Amino acid sequence: MLGDILVGLQNSLNPINLLIMTLSLAGGITIGTLPGLSATMGVALLVPLTFGMEPATGLLMLGAMYCGAIYGGANSAILINTPGTPSAVCTTFDGYPLTKQGRADEALFTALVASVIGGIIGTIFLGVATQPLALVSLKFGSPEYFWMAIFGLTILSSLSEGNMIKGLLGGALGLLLATIGIDPVTGHTRFTFGFRPLVEGITLIPAMIGFFSFAQVLSLVDENQTYLAEYTSKPGLVKKVLGYLSKNSKINLLRSSILGTFVGILPGAGGNVASFVAYNEAKRFSKNPDEFGKGNIEGVVASESANNATVSSSLIPLLALGIPGSPVAAVLMGGLLIHGLNPGAKLFVEHGVIAYTFIIGLVVANLLMLLVGYFGAKLFAQVLNVPSHYIATIVIVFSVIGSYAIRNSLFDVVIMLVCGVIGFITLKAGFEPGPIVLGLILGAIAEDGFSLSLLMAQASGSIFGTFVARPISAFLILLCVLAIVSPIYVRFKKNRKSKLAQSN
C-alpha cells in the first residue's frame, strides 16, 4: 500500500499531469462561475477526452474539473449575487454584502482558501476512511433522509432576518413549490392547475437562477447605480486573509469541512445541503450571529469549505462500494469503466496505483487551485469595474442560456423569468430568496424520505419504529431539537443578561 501511495504521489506530480490538471481547473472554475453550467456537465464533457489517456491522467483531469467547478460557483455568488452552482447559494448570503462593502477581493480569496482547505480535508477522509464512511452512508434509509432534510430546514429560523414569520413562510413556500408536478408515491400529477408543462415540476436550477440572478438584475436596474460596487485591488490581501483564517477561522474551517465530508457521502445530498448545514452551524457557534447575512466572512468560509469537502467525499460510496452517490460520481464511474476499472473495494487491491494516484492527485489539484483560482479571482473581480447596466443585460443573456442548457427547454426560461419577477417583488416585500430556494432544494429530499418511510411504516406496522426508533434517525431528531432550542435559549439568556445590566 505504501508503495502504491508513493507511486501515486510521483504520478500526480508528473509535469504533464500537473499541466492537464491546471487547464482542467481553469475550465472547471469558468464552468462553475457561469450560472446553469454544472460540474456534472463539465466532467461529462471531458470523459471522451480521457479515451486516449493513461487511466490515472484521465481521472486526474476529471477530478480537477470537479474541484474547479464547485469552487467556481463562489465567484459569481460573491460578485453578482448569483450562485454559479446550487452549492454556492449560501455563499451569496455574506459574499455579496462583502462586495457591496468594497471587500470583494477579500471575499473571493477567502472563498478560494476555504475551498482548498475543505477540498483537502474531504480528500484526506477519502484516503483514510473510505470503507467505514461508505458503510455509514449505507445505513441511511428514507427516514434518515427525511430527518436530514428537516435538520437542513432548521436553518430557516436563522435565515429569517428581521421577521421570522416571513423567513419560515418563504421556506414553506419553497417546499410547496417543490410539490408541483408528479407525486412520487402514486405517480399522478398534482398542483399543475391544467397547465401541462408544469407536470415536470419546478426545475431547481432555472428557479434558483430566477430568484437570485434575474431578481438581482431587476434590483440593479432599480438601484440605478453606475457601478455594482466600489472596487480597488488592495495590497497585502494574501497575508491579510491567511492571517485572519489561521487566527480566527480554524474551528469554523474544520467543522464545516467535516460536516461537508459527512453530508457529501450521503447519496443525493451534495454540496448545496452541506453548505446550508455548515452555514447554520457556523452561525450558531459564532459569537456574532447577528452579523451573518450582512457580510460576515465566516459565512463564506463555512459555505465554501463545506461544499468543496463534498467533492471528494461524494466519491467515497463509488470508490468503496461501486455505488455512484451523485450525478458527478456517476459520470466518473463511466470514466473508470471505459478504462476497464471496476469501482469498488477491489479497485484499491487490483489497481492500487491508479486509485492512490487519483486520491493524491485530488490533494494536488486542490493546491493547484490556490494558484489558478488566485489569478482567476483577480480577473473575475474586474467585473466590478464594468458599468452596472452592461452587467444587467449580459447577466440576463447568461441567465437565459443557463436555464435553457439544463434540459434544453424553453419552458425553463419561463420558470426563470417568472421566479425572477416573483423574487424581486418578494424581496421588496421582505421575503429573502434564501429560504425559498432552501425549501425548493430540501423539498424533494424531504418528500421522498417521508413518503417512502410512510410506506415502510405501513408495511412494518409501526410509525414510531420507522421514523424514530432508529439510531441515526434518533440522533438527527436530537440535532433538530438542539437546532431549534439552542437559538431560543441563547436569545433568552442574552435578554436576561441585558435586563440585569439595565437594572444594575
Add this chain to the structure above:
Amino acid sequence: MPMRKVNIISGILLLAISILFWNDAAGIRPPAHIYPKTIIAIVAFLSIALLIQAIFFPKAVAQTRPFAGIKYKRVLLTIFSSIIYYYALKVIGFYVSSFFFIIILTWLLGEREVGVKVFARLGTLSIIVMTLIYLAFKVFLKVPTPTGIFF
C-alpha cells in the same frame, strides 16, 4: 406603501394560494396526500400568523415603506424587454436575438445617447459576449442553444 400593509396583502395572497392548493390536493389518493397537505397547512398557518402580526401587533412590523422609490419604468422596461427577448429566441434563434437584445437593453438602461460611436461600442460589446458564449457553449461544451429562423 407601509410594511404593515404589504404584510397584510402578502398574508391574504398566500392564504388564497393555500386554499387553491388545498382544493387541488383533494384529488390526491391517501397516503400520498399527507405530505403536500401538511405543507399547505403550514403555509396557511404562517400566512394567518403574518396577518395577525400585521393587524394586531403593528409595532412588531418594521416601520419601512418597501415599495417606495422603486424606479418602475426601468424595472418594467427590463421585464418587458426580457419577455420580448424570450419570444424572439423562439422565432429568430438565440445568437441573433441576443446580439440585438444586448445592444437595445444596454442602450435603454444607459445614458441613451445617440451616435455612431455609442452604437459601435455597444455592437462591439455584443459581438464579444456572443463570441464568448458561442465558443463556450457551441464549440467547447456542445450545449444546444434555442434555434429559430437564424442560428
